[in-house]
Amino acid sequence: MQMTTNSGLAAVEAALKTRLAALTTDIAGIEADRRAPLDADFSEQASELAGQDALGGIEDGKVAEADAIRGALARVADGSYGKCVSCGCTIPAARLAAVPTATRCVACAEATSG
Numbered sequence: 001m002q003m004t005t006n007s008g009l010a011a012v013e014a015a016l017k018t019r020l021a022a023l024t025t026d027i028a029g030i031e032a033d034r035r036a037p038l039d040a041d042f043s044e045q046a047s048e049l050a051g052q053d054a055l056g057g058i059e060d061g062k063v064a065e066a067d068a069i070r071g072a073l074a075r076v077a078d079g080s081y082g083k084c085v086s087c088g089c090t091i092p093a094a095r096l097a098a099v100p101t102a103t104r105c106v107a108c109a110e111a112t113s114g
């Protein structure tokens with residue numbers, strides 16, 4: 001285990017945890033909305049169901065982001081955060097600043113995205 005004191009990493013970890021807490025709160029709120037009983041009026045039911053579909057899409061995005069953040073926090077904990085999972089290079093700080101949950105360097109992300 002190499003000794004690396006990296007205060008930048010601690011700041012990233014704190015920011016990720018803050019974001020994860022906000023997402024967890026949002027997801028819980030959306031799930032509460034989706035579980036709310038439907039209005040007795042059929043036309044109201046239709047619009048409520050459409051709204052729930054939209055909420056479901058928003059929730060999926062938030063769940064995916066929360067998963068990505070949990071993964072990033074796990075990499076912070078095991079010391080692999082900031083390393084490209086494909087080529088093993090160090091992901092540039094500017095990329096991590098823009099995408100804190102990035103698991104690949106720009107070159108590998110472009111190579112695997114399509």
Ligand SMILES: [Zn+2]
Pocket residue numbers: 084085086087088089104105106107108109
């Ligand atoms: Zn790479």
